[in-house]
Amino acid sequence: MSERITIKRALVSVSDKRGLIDFAESLVKFGVEIISTGGTLAALKKEGIQAVSVSTFTGAPEILGGRVKTLHPKVHAGILARRDNEDDLTDLQQQEFKPIDLVVVNLYPFEETRNNPASTEKEIIENIDIGGPTMIRAAAKNFDGVAVVTRPEDYETVINEMKKNEGALGIEFRRILAGRAFELTNRYDEAISHYFASGREETAGQFPARITTTYALKSSLRYGENPHQKGTFYYNEQFPGPSLAKASVLSGKELSYNNIADLDACLDMLLDFDKPFACVMKHANPCGAAVGETIADAYRDALASDPLSAFGSIIGLNRKIDAVTAELLHRTRFVECILAPEFDAEALAMLKKKKNRRILALPGIAQGRPRGEMVSKYVRGGMLYQTADDIETLESSLQTVTTRGPTKEELRSLLFAWKVVKHTKSNAIVLAKGTATVGIGMGQTSRVDASALAVKRAGDRARGAVLASDAFFPMPDGIEVPTAAGVTAIIQPGGSKGDAEAIEAANKAGAAMVFTGIRHFKH
Secondary structure, eight states, rough: OOOOOOOOOOEOSOOOOOHHHHHHHHHHTTEEEEEEEEEEEEEHTTTTTTEEEEHHHHTTBBGGGGTSSOSSSSHHHHHHHTTTTTTHHHHHHHHOOOOOOEEEEEOOHHHHHHHHHTTOOOHHHOOOOOHHHHHHHHHHHHHTTTTEEEGGGGGHHHHHHHHHHEEEEHHHHHHHHHHHHHHHHHHHHHHHHHHHTTTTTTTTOOSSOOOOOOEEEEEOHHHHHSSSOOOOEEEEEOSSOOOGOOOOOEESOOOOOOHHHHHHHHHHHHOOSSSSEEEEEETEEEEEEOSSSSHHHHHHHHHHTTTTTTTTTEEEEESSSSHHHHHHHHHHSSSEEESSOOOOOBHHHHHTTTTTTEEEEEEGGGOOOTTOEEEEETTTTEEEEEOOOOOOOOOOOOOSSSSSSSOOHHHHHHHHHHHHHHTSSOOOEEEEEEEEEEEEEEESSSSSHHHHHHHHHHHHTTTTTTEESSSSSSHHHHHHHHHTTTTEEEEEEOOOOTTTHHHHHHHHOOOOOOOOSSSOOOO
């Protein structure tokens, strides 16, 4: 292996032109000949940097509208020739090919184009780079004799290494660069593969035979779920929807492992509501949620659902936070985190007064939930993978099964509670009045216990409330407990052997009950 190689000739072709000019000027100072293409060549020449076009280097013009320019034997032989192989060097000499010592390439912006809602499929396909990955892989494979640079962030380090080594780069440094190059091409191919598979195989009733999602390190955490555990935060670079990895932390302490887990549950809930909505979360469960005329109204009602449990909570809101809402949030005792699309200046200034309170802005909340999302959950040695629970229950799909049907107001509350119960750990019962929760029973091992807990938390507010159950009632006691407390209407999936008894219990109490035919377990 060549311990050090002197950089004499570089092929530079980049879509991301950050730092390009300074880097190229430094290469020229070392006497490096630069070969370049298209927009990169134009950018270099505009700044007076001498560069040779790939067409001149190969003797072949760019064709097919630029689709073919670097896919040429002169380019790839110059990159792939083994410097310690006499036959390779003889081949270069006989063909009058020149070796290329440095490949500086980053790729067409496929992900950015794919993630832009305005992009057409034609534009997305044209941003699948062919020549770039080919050159990168060739150079990385031949790192023994070639250096490959794929990130503008590495330019300064490359120049510093060349300064230390009189224009040369060492083998271990080249190996590191090669590893980064293969990471890039792997991630790039994964993004393209995900684009072609996303929503298509699943829609056709088929799941991919192999899932190769790559996660990048976002940040280290102080500890994991508990202080004796270590923890880090990785993110899926291909995930197109709103994600905590894309949120900006505007104020407060470093996010913890549990903060991120709770914030993710909060975000998942926010994406289901179009009107002004707020939720108060503890341990990935809502202890209060509400829709209001304004975001301040929504938060006030959500907090009122269970102010005791709200101590040390995560709060999510789906509208810009103004001064009125900020005042309510500021007065709330011990809030761990606040997540919203954005904050106006006055609101942010007020909320920053409590230095430990974490404030996160995520504009993507306003976009709502993308259709066709897939959801994964890790288990020991494997992963569960499913389509998202994003089905919308409409009034027209409900089946009234009791003597009395729900009133218009009850129906409005039932549909609201049905959305909330979907985000509550099973077994789950949600009591609501209007479009605000008043009592939530979550994570119980029996449905009657969940009903009893929701009623206990609601207290007198259970009278006149409606109830949503994430799954059917196997026995009538889950109906009898809340109706005895004054619940007037119930929404549940139905489908139990005990449906007849549940209906009878509702009729006996004079309550309305509707079946959805849909279950919303959340484990």
